[in-house]
Amino acid sequence: xxxxxxxxxxxxxxxxxxxxxxxxxxxxxxxxxxxxxxxxxxxxxxxxxxxxxxxxxxxxxxxxxxxxxxxxxxxxxxxxxxxxxxxxxxxxxxxxxx
Numbered sequence: 001x002x003x004x005x006x007x008x009x010x011x012x013x014x015x016x017x018x019x020x021x022x023x024x025x026x027x028x029x030x031x032x033x034x035x036x037x038x039x040x041x042x043x044x045x046x047x048x049x050x051x052x053x054x055x056x057x058x059x060x061x062x063x064x065x066x067x068x069x070x071x072x073x074x075x076x077x078x079x080x081x082x083x084x085x086x087x088x089x090x091x092x093x094x095x096x097x098x
Contacts (some may be wrong), residue, residue, distance in 0.1 A: 002045040010046070014055075014096035017043050017081055018068040028058055033070045042081045042095070064091050071096055 002008045019041075021028035031037055032047060033054065046052060060067055060086050065087035073094035081092030 002077065002080065003039070003043045004083075005042060005077060005079060006078070008046075009096075011074055013098065015076070016071055016073065016094050016096060017046075018064045018065040018071070018092045019043065019081060025059060029059075033057070043082075046080075046093070064092065068092050068094070 017029075018076055032043060036061075037044060039048060041097060047054070062070075065085060069087070070088050071094055073096050075091040076095045077091060082089050085092065
């Protein structure tokens with residue numbers, strides 16, 4: 001389940017998520033990495049799955065939509081992480097090419 005998106009199936013492989021935090025980025029990242037949290041955003045639901053492994057976190061001053069659009073990869077679930085996206089990204093979660 002991924003909130004309002006309902007049930008989502010992800011194949012094994014690598015994914016990249018682009019998100020933003022206009023204030024207190026460190027606290028937002030710490031929250032996402034925490035196992036104990038209220039499931040609020042799409043990414044929270046994905047990260048709550050025990051089979052998900054986070055292998056890295058990067059930050060950038062590049063706006064999230066611009067960064068997302070520069071990444072290669074496919075959209076596994078339309079709208080994932082992009083409920084408020086105004087740049088027509090399709091999703092802010094991308095599957096990485098093999």
